[in-house]
Amino acid sequence: MFGKRTTFGGNTPGVGEVPRPVPSMARPEPAAPAPSQRRASDADSMGARMRSADDVLDVRTPVDAQRDKEYFQTKSAIFNALIDSIDLSQLATMEQQSAREEIRDIVGEIIALKSIVMSISEQEDLLEDICNDVLGYGPLEPLLARDDIADIMVNGSQKCYIEVGGKVRLTNVRFRDDAHLMNVCQRIVSQVGRRVDEGSPICDARLPDGSRVNVIAPPLAIDGAALTIRKFKKDKLTLQQLVKYGSISPEGAEVLRILGRVRANVLISGGTGSGKTTLLNCLTAFIEKDERVITCEDSAELQLQQPHVVRLETRPPNLEGEGEITMRDLIKNCLRMRPERIIVGEVRGPESFDLLQAMNTGHDGSMGTLHANSPREALSRLESMITMGGYSLPSRTIREMVVSSIDVIVQAARLRDGSRRITHISEVLGMEGDVIVTQDIFVYDILGEDSNGMLMGKHRSTGITKPQFTERARYFNEEANLVEALEKANVEQHELMGR
Numbered sequence: 001m002f003g004k005r006t007t008f009g010g011n012t013p014g015v016g017e018v019p020r021p022v023p024s025m026a027r028p029e030p031a032a033p034a035p036s037q038r039r040a041s042d043a044d045s046m047g048a049r050m051r052s053a054d055d056v057l058d059v060r061t062p063v064d065a066q067r068d069k070e071y072f073q074t075k076s077a078i079f080n081a082l083i084d085s086i087d088l089s090q091l092a093t094m095e096q097q098s099a100r101e102e103i104r105d106i107v108g109e110i111i112a113l114k115s116i117v118m119s120i121s122e123q124e125d126l127l128e129d130i131c132n133d134v135l136g137y138g139p140l141e142p143l144l145a146r147d148d149i150a151d152i153m154v155n156g157s158q159k160c161y162i163e164v165g166g167k168v169r170l171t172n173v174r175f176r177d178d179a180h181l182m183n184v185c186q187r188i189v190s191q192v193g194r195r196v197d198e199g200s201p202i203c204d205a206r207l208p209d210g211s212r213v214n215v216i217a218p219p220l221a222i223d224g225a226a227l228t229i230r231k232f233k234k235d236k237l238t239l240q241q242l243v244k245y246g247s248i249s250p251e252g253a254e255v256l257r258i259l260g261r262v263r264a265n266v267l268i269s270g271g272t273g274s275g276k277t278t279l280l281n282c283l284t285a286f287i288e289k290d291e292r293v294i295t296c297e298d299s300a301e302l303q304l305q306q307p308h309v310v311r312l313e314t315r316p317p318n319l320e321g322e323g324e325i326t327m328r329d330l331i332k333n334c335l336r337m338r339p340e341r342i343i344v345g346e347v348r349g350p351e352s353f354d355l356l357q358a359m360n361t362g363h364d365g366s367m368g369t370l371h372a373n374s375p376r377e378a379l380s381r382l383e384s385m386i387t388m389g390g391y392s393l394p395s396r397t398i399r400e401m402v403v404s405s406i407d408v409i410v411q412a413a414r415l416r417d418g419s420r421r422i423t424h425i426s427e428v429l430g431m432e433g434d435v436i437v438t439q440d441i442f443v444y445d446i447l448g449e450d451s452n453g454m455l456m457g458k459h460r461s462t463g464i465t466k467p468q469f470t471e472r473a474r475y476f477n478e479e480a481n482l483v484e485a486l487e488k489a490n491v492e493q494h495e496l497m498g499r
């Protein structure tokens with residue numbers, strides 16, 4: 001009768017409204033988890049079946065649009081009848097599977113009563129959409145159920161983009177209207193005890209599976225609420241996988257492993273979504289098991305495998321504007337917790353000063369990420385963040401501090417073809433006059449473009465065989481490995497040039 005849709009249409013009330021109870025719901029049910037304990041990844045069990053990437057992409061023709069309209073009308077009629085006959089608050093206390101069964105029974109009855117003609121598979125699709133609206137995050141459920149999506153970006157009720165395979169694509173996911181979208185946003189943020197509305201239109205939250213969420217609502221978002229989700233990957237990428245994907249050469253990866261192991265202070269720089277947090281997570285894999293590590297993040301994304309880890313998270317102010325705990329507060333507190341290493345998810349303000357101080361005062365092996373497009377830019381951003389933090393230090397003093405704190409800057413980038421590469425591994429050497437001197441050890445060169453528009457390039461050693469951190473490597477018995485990796489990279493480089 002009509003094509004598959006992931007949206008919900010019609011004049012239906014919001015997903016949280018409470019109509020009268022239905023007798024069949026009154027039967028005793030097993031103890032159910034609170035809705036807030038439900039995980040988005042349970043979507044499978046809720047019936048949100050995995051779909052392929054192409055399944056959700058927007059390829060609508062006018063005929064499809066007409067079919068969608070019919071589908072919306074039917075679905076909205078059924079949905080209206082459904083919420084007239086069930087008690088949603090009671091439903092929320094039930095286990096997912098029982099709630100689904102309950103909805104299935106009632107929807108079946110409604111279809112029969114209204115004499116709607118539908119095939120079994122159409123009924124299943126409809127049921128899935130209705131369950132997603134009532135029990136989950138509505139049209140977002142199929143996207144949340146997929147593991148290959150990196151980001152979900154909803155721009156108002158009619159446009160939803162995803163990032164898949166490094167590319168940003170428009171999907172066929174739509175919300176009924178702005179109110180429906182706001183309802184879903186509200187449902188997400190209420191799980192972490194927050195509210196989003198005109199009064200507090202900006203909100204950060206986390207899905208139960210750990211995905212990072214940001215909502216900005218009207219009037220600040222002019223064309224309807226904007227919802228951005230960075231999907232949490234349970235299986236974080238490893239350094240080996242980065243080598244496999246060509247993000248770094250095997251020799252470059254060995255140098256990164258050594259940097260993690262020998263307690264070098266590392267700053268990971270990159271643009272938005274370039275893979276900074278992923279890289280930071282990779283580097284932390286080489287921290288020794290007995291080191292006491294403290295992580296500070298705005299939204300806990302890192303997954304350290306070591307046993308002796310304390311994880312800290314900042315807190316935004318409450319509705320009255322009170323109770324905020326900033327990254328600075330966390331790092332300062334960290335210093336009283338006897339950390340051996342401090343890992344900062346993202347440095348974006350005056351806390352950079354505290355991180356540098358920590359790096360400088362016996363917390364070797366500390367790491368952090370920062371938004372910048374090159375290692376040079378990372379250094380100047382660091383300096384300007386400290387200056388803007390209100391420290392009236394001469395810039396030379398700040399630079400000296402940077403030089404004595406940071407050993408290496410690793411630059412990550414998302415290239416225009418969607419691929420993610422580590423474009424620089426650069427050492428911070430020292431000062432020459434008033435200028436910080438850096439030295440690239442590995443760089444990524446773009447050589448051209450293939451017939452599919454994918455960039456071709458190569459990681460190249462710059463010929464450095466004895467970086468400044470060789471001494472450190474010796475201390476940790478990694479010098480031989482470091483020399484071997486760098487020499488191998490240099491030999492490959494010469495062979496390439498000789499060809």
Ligand SMILES: Nc1ncnc2c1ncn2[C@@H]1O[C@H](COP(=O)(O)OP(=O)(O)OP(=O)(O)O)[C@@H](O)[C@H]1O
Pocket residue numbers: 149150151230233237242245247270271272273274275276277278279420421
């Ligand atoms: N080298 C890589 N190859 C393929 N995918 C990657 C790579 N690095 C990261 N990703 C994926 O890209 C997405 C974004 O990565 P990540 O969260 O690390 O970026 P980020 O730079 O920290 O972003 P933000 O600036 O928003 O904090 C994730 O889904 C991650 O799995």
Ligand SMILES: [Mg+2]
Pocket residue numbers: 276277278346
């Ligand atoms: Mg990040």
